[in-house]
């Protein structure tokens with residue numbers, strides 16, 4: 001079997017199109033422009049690339065983009081002041097503080113200072129608790145994007161066996177909650193799981209979010225299973241003609257061997273990554289609608 005490739009790039013473009021329609025309606029009918037603020041502390045090159053790409057797509061769908069670039073040695077008090085001001089700014093409906101933060105800043109403290117209604121990452125403890133109890137919340141973007149692709153490909157997820165590899169607060173744990181809310185039988189596996197291959201082999205749905213390049217092998221995959229590869233790892237790929245080092249992006253799955261067994265698989269790049277940004281924009285529209293007592297966009301929430 002050769003897996004269907006789930007095209008996250010095309011799916012994300014479709015989601016952004018839906019977001020753009022909602023934004024246009026909010027502007028025309030209600031005179032409201034949704035706004036997203038991104039806060040970046042320090043100058044990590046990878047983070048700068050993501051922040052630039054988020055800002056560009058925010059503007060493309062017709063929303064207002066606010067960027068706050070702070071020095072790497074910004075104090076916690078100064079960062080909290082920025083968050084407070086954004087909480088109180090009526091033009092801002094979504095706030096994202098780019099992670100990881102420098103070591104001297106307590107990211108839990110900073111994230112929990114964001115107004116939960118504006119927490120478009122879904123990382124605030126209130127949103128985590130709401131998701132865990134099946135209540136309306138802001139849902140973390142990467143798990144939300146993964147869920148959208150799973151529902152689109154499989155239809156109902158009810159009764160399916162799902163294995164999430166990875167237990168992070170930003171992907172593994174919320175992903176497991178979402179799958180449970182969709183009536184999957186969910187296992188959370190991780191680096192200490194005994195006989196990981198045989199655990200993964202039980203799964204109709206595999207979500208790989210461990211952060212280890214090409215770890216999941218094709219012979220771990222149940223034939224026909226749907227594989228969502230959340231990993232984005234940059235690895236060495238020899239040298240260029242001029243002798244400089246070359247790199248390439250790979251996921252947490254060994255793509256070729258998994259694609260030979262799976263029913264469907266997301267590629268890296270072009271899979272979960274673009275969906276993450278599309279869901280950030282979707283969450284911002286959702287937050288804007290909720291803030292204004294308007295009906296929520298259909299199909300863009302969990």
Ligand SMILES: Nc1nc(=O)c2c([nH]1)NC[C@@H]1CN(c3ccc(C(=O)N[C@@H](CCC(=O)O)C(=O)O)cc3)C=[N+]21
Pocket residue numbers: 050096097098099100121141232249268269270271272273274275276277
């Ligand atoms: N508070 C917070 N929220 C985040 O959502 C967040 C964050 N901090 N810190 C950094 C990570 C990383 N992240 C990505 C989003 C999109 C791609 C993406 O679109 N990737 C492309 C490839 C990009 C490339 O070529 O490097 C793809 O997979 O096709 C990747 C990574 C969001 N993050």
